[in-house]
Amino acid sequence: MIGAEPAAAAAVQVVGGLLLAPLLPGLVQLFKARLQGRRGAGPGQPFRDLRRLWGKSAVTVEGTTAVYRLAPAVVAAAVATAVLVVPVASRTAGWGVGHDALALGGLLALARFAVAAASWDTGNGFALMGASRDLMIAVFVELTLVLALAGPALAAGGTDLTAIIAAGAGATAWTTPVRALGAVAFALVAIAETGRQPVDNPDTHLELTMIHEGPLLEYAGRDLAYLQWAAAARHWLVLVLAAQVFLPHPAAVWAQLALLPVVLAALCGALALTETLAAKMRILRVPRFLAAGAVAAGLGVTASLAGLA
Amino acid sequence: MIGTLLIAAVVVVAVGAVASATRRGFGTGLWTQAAGSAGIAGAGLWALLAGERAGQGFGPGLVAVAGGPDPAGSPLRFGVDGLSGLFLFALGLVAAAALVFSRGYLTAPGPDGRDRPDGRARAVAALTGVFVLVLVLVLCARDPVGFLTGWEAMSLVPAVVILVQRRADARSRRTVFTYLAITHLAGVGTWTAVLLAARTGVLGGSMAPPGRGVQVVIAVTALFGMGAKAGAMPLHVWLPRAHPIAPAPVSALMSGVMVKVAVYGMVRLLVVLLGPLPTWFGVLVLAVGGFSAVGGVTYALLQHELKRLLALSSIENVGIVLLGLGACLVLRAQGADAWAAVALGACLLHTLNHAVFKALLFLGAGAVERATGTLRLDHLGGLLRRMPRTGVAVAVAAAAIAGLPPLNGFASEWVTFQVLLRLPARHDLLGGVAGLLALAALAATAGLAVTCFVKVVGLVLLGPARSAGAAAAREVPASMTGPTALLAATCVVLGVVPGLLLRPLVALAPWLPDGAGAGSAGVTAAPLGAALHLPGSGGLPTPGLAAVLVALTAVLALARGRRSAAPAPSWACGQVVGPELNWTGAGFTKPLRLVLESVLRPRRHISVREEAGIVHEVTYRGHVPQLIDERVYRPAARRSAVAAAYARRLQSGSLGTYVGYLIGLVVLLLVLARTGVLA
Numbered sequence: 001m002i003g004a005e006p007a008a009a010a011a012v013q014v015v016g017g018l019l020l021a022p023l024l025p026g027l028v029q030l031f032k033a034r035l036q037g038r039r040g041a042g043p044g045q046p047f048r049d050l051r052r053l054w055g056k057s058a059v060t061v062e063g064t065t066a067v068y069r070l071a072p073a074v075v076a077a078a079v080a081t082a083v084l085v086v087p088v089a090s091r092t093a094g095w096g097v098g099h100d101a102l103a104l105g106g107l108l109a110l111a112r113f114a115v116a117a118a119s120w121d122t123g124n125g126f127a128l129m130g131a132s133r134d135l136m137i138a139v140f141v142e143l144t145l146v147l148a149l150a151g152p153a154l155a156a157g158g159t160d161l162t163a164i165i166a167a168g169a170g171a172t173a174w175t176t177p178v179r180a181l182g183a184v185a186f187a188l189v190a191i192a193e194t195g196r197q198p199v200d201n202p203d204t205h206l207e208l209t210m211i212h213e214g215p216l217l218e219y220a221g222r223d224l225a226y227l228q229w230a231a232a233a234r235h236w237l238v239l240v241l242a243a244q245v246f247l248p249h250p251a252a253v254w255a256q257l258a259l260l261p262v263v264l265a266a267l268c269g270a271l272a273l274t275e276t277l278a279a280k281m282r283i284l285r286v287p288r289f290l291a292a293g294a295v296a297a298g299l300g301v302t303a304s305l306a307g308l309a
Numbered sequence: 310m311i312g313t314l315l316i317a318a319v320v321v322v323a324v325g326a327v328a329s330a331t332r333r334g335f336g337t338g339l340w341t342q343a344a345g346s347a348g349i350a351g352a353g354l355w356a357l358l359a360g361e362r363a364g365q366g367f368g369p370g371l372v373a374v375a376g377g378p379d380p381a382g383s384p385l386r387f388g389v390d391g392l393s394g395l396f397l398f399a400l401g402l403v404a405a406a407a408l409v410f411s412r413g414y415l416t417a418p419g420p421d422g423r424d425r426p427d428g429r430a431r432a433v434a435a436l437t438g439v440f441v442l443v444l445v446l447v448l449c450a451r452d453p454v455g456f457l458t459g460w461e462a463m464s465l466v467p468a469v470v471i472l473v474q475r476r477a478d479a480r481s482r483r484t485v486f487t488y489l490a491i492t493h494l495a496g497v498g499t500w501t502a503v504l505l506a507a508r509t510g511v512l513g514g515s516m517a518p519p520g521r522g523v524q525v526v527i528a529v530t531a532l533f534g535m536g537a538k539a540g541a542m543p544l545h546v547w548l549p550r551a552h553p554i555a556p557a558p559v560s561a562l563m564s565g566v567m568v569k570v571a572v573y574g575m576v577r578l579l580v581v582l583l584g585p586l587p588t589w590f591g592v593l594v595l596a597v598g599g600f601s602a603v604g605g606v607t608y609a610l611l612q613h614e615l616k617r618l619l620a621l622s623s624i625e626n627v628g629i630v631l632l633g634l635g636a637c638l639v640l641r642a643q644g645a646d647a648w649a650a651v652a653l654g655a656c657l658l659h660t661l662n663h664a665v666f667k668a669l670l671f672l673g674a675g676a677v678e679r680a681t682g683t684l685r686l687d688h689l690g691g692l693l694r695r696m697p698r699t700g701v702a703v704a705v706a707a708a709a710i711a712g713l714p715p716l717n718g719f720a721s722e723w724v725t726f727q728v729l730l731r732l733p734a735r736h737d738l739l740g741g742v743a744g745l746l747a748l749a750a751l752a753a754t755a756g757l758a759v760t761c762f763v764k765v766v767g768l769v770l771l772g773p774a775r776s777a778g779a780a781a782a783r784e785v786p787a788s789m790t791g792p793t794a795l796l797a798a799t800c801v802v803l804g805v806v807p808g809l810l811l812r813p814l815v816a817l818a819p820w821l822p823d824g825a826g827a828g829s830a831g832v833t834a835a836p837l838g839a840a841l842h843l844p845g846s847g848g849l850p851t852p853g854l855a856a857v858l859v860a861l862t863a864v865l866a867l868a869r870g871r872r873s874a875a876p877a878p879s880w881a882c883g884q885v886v887g888p889e890l891n892w893t894g895a896g897f898t899k900p901l902r903l904v905l906e907s908v909l910r911p912r913r914h915i916s917v918r919e920e921a922g923i924v925h926e927v928t929y930r931g932h933v934p935q936l937i938d939e940r941v942y943r944p945a946a947r948r949s950a951v952a953a954a955y956a957r958r959l960q961s962g963s964l965g966t967y968v969g970y971l972i973g974l975v976v977l978l979l980v981l982a983r984t985g986v987l988a
Contacts, residue, residue, distance in 0.1 A: 058869070060876045065693050067771060070866060077861035084857065085847075097854050100847030102726050105752075106714040109759050110858075113713055116759075120767025120892075124879040128767075128892040135763065136900035139756030146726075146752040150745060154734055158845020159727065218879055222869045287904045298745055305733055305741040 002093045005253040009092035012257055017083035021236040022046035022229065024268055025202070031272035046232055050225050058221035061122045071118035072219060072226035075111045079230040079237070082107040086237055088244065089256045090166035101149050101159040104237070105142060108193075111230065112138055119215045130214020133283055137199065137211070140290035141192050147297040148185035151178040152245055154301065165244045169251035181300030183246040185293035190238045192290060195231065196271050198278040199286050202231075209280070239267045311356050311389055315397070318348030319445055326438025335426040335434060336412060342438045343408040349445060350401025356394030357813050386451040391817045392581065393448045395657055396566075396573045399664040400448070402799065403565040404441045406792035407558035410672050411437060413788040414557055414679060432473045433556055440466045440562055447570050453507040460499060463570065464492040464538070467555060467563055474556050481554050488551040491537060495544060498534025502527050502578060511582045521587075528586050531578045532594065539571035540624045541631060542601040543937045548624060549608075553616035553684075557675020560616060564623045565668030569660050572630055580637060580653060581819055591638030592743040598635050599750035602628025604937075606754050607905065610761035610898050611933045615674045615684040615769065619667065622710065622761065625754060626663040629725060630656050632747050636728045639740045641820070645731065650818035651843060652728040657814045659721035662803060666706040666718060669796035673703035676789050677769060680782040686768040686894045688776035695782045700770045702793035707762040709800040712755045715855035717803035720841060724811065726751060727843050760901065768894050775891055805855045806839035895931065902933065909933050 002010075026043035033040020061068060082104050084095040097103070116135060119127035153159045155178070156167035167173060174180075192199045195212035204210055210217075216227050243249065243263040249256055281289065322345035329338025389397070415430035426434070443466055446459035468485045475481035505527050537544035548568075552560050579586065579594075605624030612618035633656030640649035676699045677692060678684050693700035709716035729751060732744020774780035784790065803810065815821075841849040878886050902911055913931035917924055959970075981987045 058873045060873045061879045062876045063691075063773060065771065067693070069869075070862070073862050073865035073869060076865050077858055080861050081854065081857050095857070096850060097857055098848035098850050100723075100849055102723055103714070103847065103849055103854065105755070106712065106719050106723070109711070109755065110708075110713045113708065113711060113759055113763055116763040117766050117771065120763070120771040122879045123772040123886070123891060125881060125890060125892055127879075128897060131763075132760075132897045133900050135756070135760040136904060138759065139753055139901070142756040143749050143752045146748055147745070150730065150733065150748060153730060156845075157734070158843075158847075159730065160845060160847035162847070163845070220874070221872075226865060226869070283900065284903055294749065298749065301733060301745055302742055305736065305738055305745075 003091075005089070006091050006093040008257060009087065009089035009253060010095065012260070013083070013086070013088045013092065014095075016088065016260075017086070017233060017236045017240070018080060021083075022050060022232040024235040024239060024264065025232050027265060027268040028196075028235075028272045028275070031269050032275055035272060035276045046228070050229060053220075053225035053228070054222055056221040058223045059218065061124075061218050063123070064121045068118050068121040068218075069223075071114040071121075072223040072230075074114040075230045076226040076233075078107045078111040078114070079233045082237055083233055085161075086240055087162050087165065088240055088260055089253045090162055090169060090251070091253050092162060099161045101153065101161050101164070102146075105145065108234075108237075109138070109142070115215045115227075122218045124218055126208075126210065126217050127215045129208070130210050130212065130217075133211045134215070137192055137286055137290070140287045140294070141189055144185050144290045144294040144297065145189050147294045147301070148182045148189060148246070151182040151297060151301050151304070154304075155179075161245070165249070165256070166251075168245060169249055169256075171248065174248050176304060178300040178304045179246070181296045183242075185297035186242060186246045188290055188293035190242055191271070191274065192286065193238050194235050194271065197275040198281045199289070201280050211283075239264050242267055311352050311359065311394075314348060314355070315352040315389060315445075315449075318345045318352060318401075319442060321345030321348060322438050322441055326435045326442070329438065330431050330435035332426070332431070335416075335431055338438075339408050339412045339434055342434075342441070343405045346401045346404035346408060346441060348401070349441075350398050350405060352389070353394040353397025353399075353401055356389045357391045357398060358394075359391075385455050387449045387455065388451045389449055391813065392573070392577060392657075395661060395814065395817075396448050396569060397445065399569060399661050400441065400444050400566045402796075403561060403664055403668040404437075406668060406672065406796050407561045407565075408437060408441075410561075410675065410789050410792040411556075411558045413786045414675050429473055429476075433470055433559070436466060436470045436473065437559060437562070440470070440559065440567075444562075444566060444570055448573060453503050457500060457503055460538075460574070461496070463567060464489065464496075467551070467559060467567065470559050471551065471555050474559075475554060484550045484554055488547040491544065491547040495534045495537030498530040498532075498537070499574070500534070502531035502534060505530070506578060506582060524583055524586065525590065528579055528583060528590050529593075531575060532590075532597070535571045535574040535578075536597060536631075539568050539575070539627045539631075540601075541597050541627055542604045542624060543941060545601065545605070545624045546935070546938055546942055549617055549620040549935075552620035552623065553614065557616075557671055557678065560620075560675075561668040561671035564620060564671055565664040568623055568627060569664050572627070572634075572656075572660050575634065576653070576656070580634070580641075585641045585644075586638055588639055588642040588737070588740055591635050591640075591642055592739060593635075594631055594638055595635030595743050595747045598628045598631030598633075599747050600628070601625065601631060602754040603750050603757070604628075606757040606761055607901075607909070608933070608935060610757060610764060611902065611909075613686050613894060615677065615686055615689075615765070616671070618686070618761070618765065619670050619674060622758070623663070623667055625758065626659065626667065626710070629722065629751065629754065630659050630663070632751060633657075633659060633725045633728060635747070636725075636732060636744070639732055639743070640728070640735075643735050643737060643740060645735065646818075646820050648728060648731045650815045650821055651724070652731075653818050654811050654815035655721060655724040655728050657817070658724060658807065658811055659718075661810070662709070662717040662721045662800075665796055665799050665803065666709045669702060669706040669793055669800070670710065672789070672793050672796070673699055673706065676785045676793065677703075677782075679785055679789070681776070681778040683776065683778050686765070689769045689779045690772045690775040690891075691770075691779060692774075692782055693770040695774075695779075696784045698784060698790040699793055702790070702797040704766055704770060705797040705800055707766045709804065711759045711762040713759075715801075715804050715851060715858055717800050717807065720804055720807035720849065720851060722751070722755060723849050724807075724841060724843070727846050757901075760898070764894055764897050767897070773888070773891065775888070805851055807851055808839045808841050811841060812838060908936075910936065 023043050026046045030040050030043050084097050085103050087099050116131040119131040152164045156163040195202050200211040322342050325338045325341030328334035416426045443459055443462040450456040450459055471485055509523055540548035552563050602625050605621050605628055609618050609621035633652055637649050637652035640652055709718040712718045712722045729744050729748045733741040840851050911933045916928050918926040
């Protein structure tokens with residue numbers, strides 16, 4: 001018999017991650033519009049976009065194989081599985097896929113692999129340009145992510161995300177610089193992984209500057225709906241990790257669940273603010289940007305190893 | 310029983326090797342050899358699983374196969390235990406696939422459509438069998454003579470195969486020379502380590518660690534000698550040269566198994582026979598591993614030739630294996646015995662996984678070469694449609710080696726990540742920082758491997774055909790698609806149920822109490838024992854993960870439906886999509902090359918032919934030099950050539966000079982004896 005708390009947490013995880021995730025990019029767009037003095041579309045705009053795409057027919061590119069056709073489904077499945085892996089509270093019922101932080105990395109890599117393979121299948125230069133840039137950035141994202149997670153994981157005794165959330169709860173856990181430096185590193189990962197400025201520009205439709213949007217160029221209809229939903233679900237994954245692992249949070253499960261929407265909205269606001277203030281950086285500077293985060297996180301863990309903190 | 314099965318299998322392979330050398334018995338001989346190899350795999354797996362059930366770790370020889378009435382006293386001793394068993398299993402599996410594959414690969418259909426093995430094909434077929442037997446010898450030898458004989462033969466046989474296959478052309482002769490030179494230089498390390506171990510009684514099975522000094526000398530020389538054979542950087546330079554020019558089945562055995570046998574040597578000597586080593590030695594192994602992993606995959610992804618890319622990626626995977634081994638040594642030094650056992654399991658699991666998918670990729674490369682006549686990545690393309698069976702198998706292997714769930718590469722990389730994360734948890738600054746850097750190296754390696762193998766899949770299997778050869782490709786015969794399908798299925802099975810294998814591998818650690826097995830190591834298994842559960846981790850329920858992934862993909866693909874607009878050409882800003890718009894491998898890896906420019910120092914030559922202000926032709930050539938070759942080996946080779954030239958002056962050829970040397974020597978000896986230096 002599962003208790004009320006784990007059941008509620010598991011329900012929030014699925015309802016939030018699978019169904020409500022498109023609200024997050026919608027909120028970012030809304031906040032961004034307000035910051036720029038526009039009225040903007042409501043936060044539900046991504047849902048309307050998805051419904052429109054669902055009714056449209058897909059496009060087959062000449063000379064493509066099943067790889068092109070299956071890639072959107074594989075991407076959406078991998079990201080959906082990742083949503084099932086990442087818990088929203090320190091006690092939660094499982095979905096049979098574990099709660100391991102490193103499994104998350106593997107699933108996101110699977111999604112990237114599928115997108116890049118589909119780009120090769122179409123042979124589209126813009127798609128491949130985006131895919132090759134995305135993979136280059138991914139190398140540094142993975143490196144920084146692992147080092148950022150190392151601090152909280154060491155505090156929790158392993159990579160079990162529920163244990164990590166539990167170990168970071170309350171105020172006392174946040175007296176060491178390890179967590180602050182890990183949070184800085186993860187903030188950079190979050191910007192890169194959600195495809196936001198200054199790393200990528202989700203609003204651009206100029207082929208030469210696209211990273212995440214490039215490989216989506218050939219897709220239409222339900223295929224595109226899957227890929228856009230996956231991009232929204234990635235916002236959910238990254239922001240939930242930011243809220244429950246890299247930011248202070250309460251120890252009680254109910255409090256964690258109650259605070260989550262507020263923190264997520266605030267984080268969307270933070271993303272919108274960064275997008276408004278920061279210009280897109282040169283693509284070749286992105287690795288340095290991420291590596292700075294990796295160094296910060298690594299120094300944090302080293303300091304704690306040396307007994308300095 | 311295991312011994313009997315193994316002897317029978319070995320005899321079958323030997324008979325098959327002899328038969329395949331004949332004109333008549335070529336095909337039958339290869340099948341016989343493959344059957345024998347399957348027997349070797351069976352015996353190996355049996356030994357591995359039986360070793361766990363009995364709760365026995367390592368002995369000098371669990372099963373005495375030969376050696377007369379008193380096995381301990383005879384100079385030649387053989388044995389099979391769980392550790393040999395694992396490697397015999399990998400060897401047998403890869404060899405069986407490679408030998409069946411040889412049947413189609415080595416014979417080109419003649420004008421009448423019948424296979425006609427020529428003399429070279431028969432020699433290669435027979436030598437492949439000899440290679441398998443030599444590898445069995447190394448794995449089963451329990452005395453220095455047998456081990457070192459096998460070790461040297463293991464280096465020589467592939468060299469002979471390459472020379473036979475390539476008709477000893479100048480380039481391959483040079484490559485074989487480099488290969489043998491480095492192997493023999495490194496052989497100093499192996500010989501020193503094994504002979505010292507034998508002299509101090511370590512090899513005889515006495516588990517008592519010898520003096521600290523001797524122990525460290527054995528460990529360092531073994532790392533040098535066996536590391537070179539495994540292709541660890543910076544002693545790897547022979548590997549990307551020698552592996553690509555061997556025939557595909559032999560390449561598969563070299564990259565899949567021979568390199569692993571070097572890992573076997575290291576595990577046997579460093580982990581099993583020597584007691585706990587100092588922490589800094591484990592850190593040294595971690596450094597070598599991290600360097601090999603990142604360096605190997607970086608150079609792999611910049612290659613333009615398929616087999617060379619695969620060879621460099623073997624260096625990467627040996628690096629990952631060494632990261633597991635290094636973690637094992639450090640944890641052992643710190644007394645974390647249970648986690649050290651898990652680290653040993655991670656190292657061995659990745660060894661087996663890499664053997665499977667790398668052999669598959671090399672066989673796939675052989676099939677591609679047969680079908681298209683080229684291995685240049687930019688001249689392939691679209692083969693998934695023309696060669697669906699080979700194509701799907703290669704795609705599975707590429708996804709597995711890139712470490713994607715739910716395949717086997719992901720499982721073993723996950724366990725390696727988990728054990729590396731234990732190092733900073735020990736609150737030891739040296740080991741902790743090394744562990745942290747190793748984690749970063751493994752994460753970067755995983756990311757780079759995805760890029761590298763997406764490039765392989767894209768350039769070989771997807772998109773338009775990029776040459777006439779690729780456009781005319783046909784699927785290879787069943788004798789070549791069968792083995793690749795078998796290995797691809799193994800990748801999937803090992804990815805879904807890695808827990809079944811990890812438990813016996815962890816139980817191989819000799820320091821675990823007898824019969825305790827994996828339970829005491831904290832590898833608490835789920836009821837079926839197929840998933841991976843390590844304490845502290847969130848668990849990797851691989852069967853659940855695979856089921857959820859497959860089910861979700863299927864549901865989403867069905868929900869998508871087949872409704873689609875009329876096929877349209879891909880978008881190129883309205884241009885007609887022609888072959889000149891094809892994206893190349895160099896273009897795909899350009900972002901990474903630019904980012905790593907200050908390290909890799911790529912060279913580019915651009916020449917522009919201009920007439921009356923109009924550009925007529927622009928040619929671009931670029932390549933990324935292997936820094937270790939250029940900065941270390943070339944100067945070293947040049948200096949030793951100069952030194953050799955000086956040394957040659959001593960050898961003038963005139964009798965008078967030689968008599969002078971003799972007189973000088975006698976005088977010197979007399980003076981030394983007189984002054985009392987020589988008693």
